[in-house]
Amino acid sequence: MLIYASFGTERLSESEARELNESLGGAEQGLDVTRVDRCIERNFELVTKRVIGSRGTQYDVETRKDKSQAAADLLKVARLLTWPEKYIEKYGKKTYDIVLAEAHWCVYILLGKLEPTVWIVQKP
16 A cells, blocks of 8 residues: 655644644644554554655656646745735635645645655555
């Protein structure tokens, strides 16, 4: 089985983690990689674990330039933070918070605040 997920690093502040979790419906512990490691140790045999970090996102920005999802998300964050009242009035606060958190996700990967990780595991 292949497991892919992103986790908070020491660069992700408590308030940033709280905003992501509240907006995206995750549990506070959801950004903690050690919980997944423990679960895998108890239930599976680890074949390999690779921390991807921001390499894939950097490659996307470098090669796709104006079509990069990371660049689009950065611009989206800037717009949402510049005119929050406009978006909240049109879509509501809850939707605004969700869209802002989703846009932050890719930007946080680039900044090293979130760290994508892949595990390959098998049944014992």
